[in-house]
Amino acid sequence: MQVGYCGNVHPGQTLEEVKHNLTKYTLKVKAQVYPNRLMPIGLWLSATAAKELDEPECLLGFKDWLAEHGLLPYTLNGFPYGDFHQEIVKHDVYRPTWGDPSRMEYTIRLAEILDTLLPEGVDGTISTLPLAWPVEGNHSYAEDQQFWSSCAKHLKNCAERLDRIQQTSGRNIFVCIEPEPGCMLDTWDDVVGFFDQHLLADSKSADLIRKHIGVCHDVCHSAVMFEKQSTAVNEYKKAGIKIGKVQVSSAVAVDFESGDELNCNHKIEQLRGFAEPKYLHQTSIRTGDDIEFYEDLSIALDANPNPTGLWHVHFHVPIFSNEFDLIGTTQADIKHCVEAILQSNEPMPHFEIETYAWNVLPDHLKQDSLAEGIAKEITWFNELISAPI
Secondary structure, three states, X not given: OOEEEEHHHOOOOOHHHXXXXXXXXXXXXXXXXXXXXXXXXXXXXXXXXXXXXXXXXXXXXXXXXHHHOOEEEEEEEOOOOOOOOOOOOHHHHHOOXXXXXXXXXXXXXXXXXXXXXXXXXXXXEEEEOOOOOOEEXXXXXXXXXXXXXXXXXXXXXXXXXXXXXXXHHOOOEEEEEOOOOOOOOOOHHHHHHHHHHHHOOOHXXXXXXXXXXXXXXXXXXXXXXXXXXXXXXXXXXXXXXXXXXXXXXXXXXXXXXXXXXXXXXXXXXXXXXXXXXXXXOOEEEEEOOEEEXXXXXXXXXXXXXXXXXXXXXXXXXXXXXXXXOOEEEOHHHHHXXXXXXXXXXXXXXXXXXXXXXXXXXXXXHOOOOHHHHHHHHHHHHHHHHHOOO
16 A cells, blocks of 8 residues: 655645755655655656656656655646646646646656656556536536547547556556546546546447546545545446545535534634635535535635535645544545445555645644644554554
């Protein structure tokens, strides 16, 4: 079982900045959790950094640098294409879409990089966005059949390139579509439907697709959509879609059904601390059997001055915490996900801890040392998976 953390928590557009972050943070984490062995690390390489690695000498030099420092780049996060730490990210993280050839080219470039970086005999995974945010200006991708076809075509082309890599090096690089709240694919049901109706519709390419294209199951995203972890895992298995990667993450959860008015007001005040402007914090509110979705927490708060129900918010909070005063988390879903995967008897996916929002947490929740916070997360998860299920 490979367990590491995702490098998208660190800002850095260039390769030099990536190496700086690995030196400044990752090696400190390694000294705490994996001092005497290779440390798995999920690299995030922006399109700029990936382009730099087109130069063979640069790529081989980076491979030697990683090996020298005892770092194993077992997976790449291919979701953010551009600057994931600009002042305001919001919907920019979904650009370019899978309808744009540049998304396919970037993903193939990452696969070629990963094929070179990994030691012989080790397979790799790449997570990627769930096609697009459904609306761009006045255009609805969800209603654009040509867009769906273009996404499927580009993913099939990607699978063909991945197969050529495997034929050459013997290594399987597996691209994992990551459903996210509000996106074109935001639930297991959406993913299964896309595979059935588009990716697997041509029986001649179905085996190739299953071999190289699968799912990245983000626990936080699934929890925000109020999915039962075992249901999602089992439905992917039933559909023959492999979970190649699990992003271990936890969402904000607030129960407005309990407590008096004063207690409720305190919850609202604390929840507002998570409505920061950099990232999109999609919010689902469940009241009884009904679920209402908002694309951002600030919109949900404005629309519900007297909130009711159970709120799940897409804000990746430290996985070792199950509450922050009156604010809860979906930490329990992590255990439920691991249990479901172990019981599925499917090949073990890569596990990548992805708490990228440390620097935008409310001030009283920020850690004095980012490296210590990440190390604490890895330690917590390693203890979870080593405990009897």
